[in-house]
Amino acid sequence: MGHLGVLFILLLCSCLRAGGHKQCKKDEFPCRNSRCIAGRFLCNGVNDCGDRSDEDSCQNCTTTGVFSCGKSDICLPAHKLCDGHLDCADGRDEDQKMCGIVKPSSQSSGTCEMSEFQCVDGNCILHAWRCDNSPDCFDGSDEVNCDQNECLVNNGGCSHICSDDTMGFHCRCPENMRLVGGSQCEEIDRCLEADVCDQLCIYMNGNFTCDCSEGYDMNPTSTGCKAKGGDAQMVFTSSGGLKWTSVTGTGRQNRPRPPQLSGTGSLAASASNRTLYWAPHGQGAIYRVWMDENPQKPLLVLKVKGSVSALALDWIHRLLYWSDVEGGSVNVVLLDSLTQHQLTSGLDRPSALAVEPLQGLLFWAQCGSFPKIERSALDGRDRLALVTSYIHCPSALSLDMPRQLLYWADEGRRSISRVNLKGQNRKTVVESNGYLDRPFGLAVFEGFVYWSDKVTQSICRANKHNGSQLLVLLKDLTSPGVLTIIQPALQPHGPSVCGHAVCGDDCVVSLKSDRLDFSCISTEKGDNKSREDSTLLHAVPVSSRSDAMFAGILSLITFLSLLLVGMAVWWWRRACGLSPSVTADSFSLGQSQDPLIIQGGPVCQNSCSVKETLIKLDLDRK
Template sequence: EFSCKSGRCVAIEWLCDGEDDCGDASDEADCSTTPSTPTVCGRSEMRCGNNTSMNQCLPARWRCDGDIDCPNGEDEIGCDECKSHTCGTGLFKCQDEKKCILDAWKCDDVHDCVNGSDEVDCIRCKTGVGQSGCVNKCDFKVDCLDRSDETNCSFQGVCANSECSHTCTPTPQGFKCSCPKGKELSPDDATCQDIDYCRQRGVCSQICQSSPLSFHCSCHNGWKIAHYDVTKCVYAKKSPPPFIIFSNQRSLRYLRLNEGKRKSQFLVKGFRQVMGVDFHYNRNLIFFTEILEDRITRARIKFNEKDNSLKLTDQRVIISRGLMTPEGLAVDWIHDRIYFVEATLNQIEMATLEGTNRTVIVGEGLVNPRAIAVDPRYGYLFWTDWGVGNSRVGEGVTGRGRQGPDMEGDGWPNGLTLDYLENRVYWADAKYDIIWSAKYDGTDDITVVERVDWLTHPFGVTTFADLVIWTDWRTTVIASANKWSGENATIVELGYNPPFDVKVFHESRQPLTRTGEQSCESRAPYPCLNFTCEGLCVSVPPATDSMAIDTPLTAKCTCPQFYKLAENGYSCERIVNFLLFSHFLEIRGIRLDNSNLSAIQAISSPEVVRATRLAYDWSHDRIYWADSKTQEIKSCFVNGSDSTVVAYTERYEGVAVDWIARNIYWTDPGIDQIKVVRMSGLFAYTIFQGGQKLRSIALHPVAGVLFATDWGTKAGIIRMKLDGTGVKWILTGLGWPNGITIDF
């Protein structure tokens, strides 16, 4: 910088640029060259006169400053309308003039303003031993040795009627309130209140207690203050250490969270596409989903203290039947349950740790569910939904379904996790590349991480201590940042395959109580631990719209698919009546009393490829369907087991069951025939031919007759005996009669 004679400092590049930047033109003195004649003046310049041949451009701020700078005085013409302008910081505005001078020029015995207003309200006094001069009066700065420059000021009495609770300072504009150390002005600008040092998130890593002059940090149960930072908490038990476990399509990998050598190792490999992952810490179990195989696998996970490694044993599939695109997975470590998202069926199910007693928890209003998280201490369930125009983070209750407000948006909420220390939910949005957080009830939502190079398509997310950890598809990294501010974003692992779900395998991620205690004796608040249900018991909060975290839990019984809860509230009874339907890749049964709940497990691939016609043998609980892709008529039990091929047929329209004689009937529109075969697949036989465009078929085995629709020239309904005799058109001229059934 260049030091001006006026006391101002300006940039070196402003020297000899034709502009008075110092205010006293000292930056334009002793210039060896003369600026050449400009053809056009700059944006911060003005030209003297309108003749472009005039060799003079002046700083625009010299316009209407009270000094004639142009040879013909053009810079001071038409200035009356400009006299209301203001001056910048460090400058003084001359009264009734559009002229700014340096503050240092005020009260210096030199009239810099034309009207001398820069020398008004000045007094001469002794300012030091053997020194005297003119100083500003009543500027709240004592310049005179006898303080005479700050006495008898006209506004000194304004504090007499002030509303300041502590300190009042008079000013020319009125009074100004201020507060002592440890306090701050409240919104009324008059009353002092204690400073809440804990107001800013992340001041303490866990618990913050504010005091009048400072704050104090403490930790949750099981944690302690770090020796290197009194604001941070570390887990009291050093072993086992926290591990990051993540899926990356072909395998499960792991690495120590705080290890300097950040290179992951295989936990298990050889998958086509492994997706969701979660664990049960106290039972040493890990669970993961495979979306191409449509199955959920469980294994035992063991920590080796000698080399600080993890190892899997006893790997086995626990759910494979009736599962369609399992993605998100969550473990209830208190009641020993697993929750999983079926993306194709748009529902959330619950089951035991062995995969038994499956029941649908949320089957209503889901469009494209993805991730799931559970806090069994409060009985709360959270999930993300990518539904077009309805994307959200949903909230519900374990064992009862939807409850509480949704955190809605128009993004792609992908990964989801819970902070069990702070009772907050975190989710990653793959559309906006942002990680958000909110309290369990959806309030206090904040943006945690954004505009980070390795946050370009987040998928999984989890938390541990002060960190939020996420996976990113596009950059194939696992990264972390401060869970409150998003600061200190760091790459934890850089891989080759896109990482999917991520979890921190550590005891603190599954607290046994709301206060974080890990002793089994402290689990009394969970009523299901001492309650008997014929099906599954879940501990749930009261049925209200609020998501309170201080309410007691109650026990609630649920029943597996094929059953419903009896009136006594704990027994299960068989569902006798339900609606059976096919949807290409799946066969589903829903309850008649609640269409959002499944009555049976969905029957899907590989058994079902493209189911277009259905029949049901209620006496043997078997379903029959025609598959247009495989050109087969197939059968299985209602639970999806014992899938067999009954008949092969290139063409069919209607399929019906004779549950008394144990036969299957179907129409063949290609050759206009009705055929029959034993349920065992033996003795196929044509009982009728001569139709025109046969479609659907319905049987009445008790009466020994069947009915068929025909689109031919008669377009009606045909009745005949089950052996194909006694054919009669009972209705004609119907148009295109299609589906047909019998009201028994």
């Protein structure tokens, strides 16, 4: 046939393949499986296409901890990624969207953090980038006056030890601490570093001992923790409305029929009574749905301003939190009084919420020009930024309460990461794997992390430690949205953190004109105060007891009550025996509200008057 004929056939086959391929945009890469991915994800060492066609023709940068600079460029060590230096020829290792470290211009004139250097033009960069022989400020002011000892000014921005170098400086940490972000030191948590225990972990003499929290049993072979109290159900939203199934994805999917529940929206759940709180997108309303009713009839709980972007339920204090995209706020309502209150404002596209009532903590995320994750007390005070760097758009939050970890899904970075509740010990546990293109819902249960994905139209799960054991639970879902898992162990009961203290008696939640207030008061005072203003107060017991404990206490109270009744009747009969002259006509049951008086039979051997008996009781007390 000749070389020209072979070349013509190859070109023809190529054209035929291209003609049948999904049309990708100019800045996208066409995968062999007809998917399109952003061009910046080509040759990044991650299987973004799902069939590895975006990595097959690249440099061999598949080793863990290595980043590819492109087809004909170098393989870059991971520690050089987003370090402020352009190492790749096309600069992809410092891509602003990927690194997520550029602050909005509106903040350029503000005060930089301790770990940052303020450029002459007002922008903030990491202090560790100053005098590193590479200009990072737009005006190059970070490379001026580098012959001075930078450690003499604000300790160089280092949280602990600052060491001055011939060119620049560097930060160091004491023993048993590690350097984070080039300037901050945090304690090394050996258990989280090893990440071998599902829940409780004890490190001693180089060995790890794993255990399970209350409400879980340990699997003797896998050291995993299995929740007690029945099977868990996964509840999620899609364009068809609310649905739920088992956490394995098997079994019948239920869908409420009412039209109010169609479409995507926000979701929160109460495990104790299997109740869902549901805010359809764009309706400005929050509904309550009982899962065990058939058909499921929604009850309008609250009309709110703006569009609800997230819901979170405090099952201890009976508080429902929601975020408003248009108003840029986080709000709260007392479910027992339906009184609303705005906790925070000024947020830029709030996107997710989570609450930990046993620790008295509220978490929220925003996806705007300065994406971050913050936390506060339940009343919105004591705000603390947990994650501010290497974050693009945190679309969902979920808590691993036994380990006191906060997980988030980042739809911009296509990853799932976690930190502890102080913002430390950060780790990315799941990265783009072909089913993590645009995560929207997130839940953590037992040893797995669950997520929904809008691009792949699926719900998946993977190991919560390292992203292994990927399993696609549901496929071909139309616009899958938020998801949650309902199981009693996920909402444990315990002492009520009343504001900043654990109460000795009851915790009363009140909604004042300017704030949500928590106060510890005695049971008697709490009852009186609740009667005075029942629309604004909600009393929370110090601890929610188990059914067995409650039954035992109730039995003890019943026994003591019967004993008291018996003693009173015995004393009464003895007292009445001393007054034989009283007639039966002077006795009237209708005049008494005393529960000790028994109707329908002779109370005294020779009868006695209620009035005379009460007078004797009063005299005896004196």
